[in-house]
Amino acid sequence: MQVHDSFDRRIDYVRIAVTDRCNLRCFYCMPEEGIAYEPKSHLLSYEEITRLLKVLGNLGFSKVRFTGGEPFLRKDFIQLLENTANLQLFKNIHITTNGTLIKNQIPKMKSLGISKINLSLDTLDAERFKKITRRSDFEKVMKTFHQLVEEGFQVKVNAVVMQGVNVMDILPLAQLAADYPVSIRYIEEMPFNGGYKENQKICTAKDIQQTLQSAYPSLQPMVGKHGDTATEYQVEGFKGTLGIIPAFSRTFCNTCNRLRITAKGEIKTCLYDSGVFSIRDFIRSGVTDDQLTEKIIALIKLKPKDGFAAEEGSKLRITRSESMSSIGG
Secondary structure, three states: OOOEOOOOOEOOEEEEEOOOOOOOOOOOOOOOOOOOOOOHHHOOOHHHHHHHHHHHHHOOOOEEEEEOOOHHHOOOHHHHHHHHHHHOOOOEEEEEEOOOOOHHHHHHHHHOOOOEEEEEOOOOOHHHHHHHHOOOOHHHHHHHHHHHHHOOOEEEEEEEEOOOOOHHHHHHHHHHHHHOOOEEEEEEOOOOOOOOOOOOOOOOHHHHHHHHHHHOOOOEEOOOOOOOOOEEEEOOOOOOEEEEEOOOOOOOHHHOOEEEEOOOOEEEOOOOOOOOEEHHHHHHOOOOHHHHHHHHHHHHOOOOOOHHHHHHOOOHHHOOOOOHHHHOO
């Protein structure tokens, strides 16, 4: 079975935030003092998430990504990964992590067949890392990076590029793709942080592409795949690839194939909407799997044409201080 939205986009990828908690305090994601975390009873339980995944898998969803906050902060997260693998419905089980807590979980992930990890890393300079994250975990993250590569994981490094902060890291990060079979993905800064100001200067996807093109004249775009948010590039002699995600410019919306579920169970059909439905409350009202299936199909039909339409119709114009940790990374 395949589910399409009202713009005939096939929706087959779900991102699920398992927690809004994080042990880092990246200034573009979370205030230094943290946020008011949701109590455990407000979060989707692992049983509820597994039930949702079973329904989504039977609707043709083939990819799930677990995010946070930092997903490995949630107790027994590895059990949820095992539950998901045991469903045998998802070809791709991905995790986005800051890399500070997963060292001891790598063997178990390998045994479950989970091999695709997105590692959040905005700089290769230890002092800048500390300024950005407000923590001193750079060496720990780099050890995780090397361990994942050595263990054969498919690693994507996610770097949010911020004007005046880490633009100087664009080329050093690219060198990782020259030396290792990894994908470096440069992400435009998004407005979901307490410090965002209207008319703020954004380092755009075009700016990033021009920086890379100047340094690497052989930079060539690769053929895109279904649902890609990144424009991927290859450089002659590189072991890995480079990618640029126009998260603020939103030029990839016409191929969007995803559904987001926040830690407290709100379905977001677009990153830029304010949450369209509490699937948590719907589940807890005692609905059947058939009713759950029908509701998800109906919600997918509400998916907006693009992020601009979603923002126009949402409350985000007045809630841009919302943490990405709450939204689901």
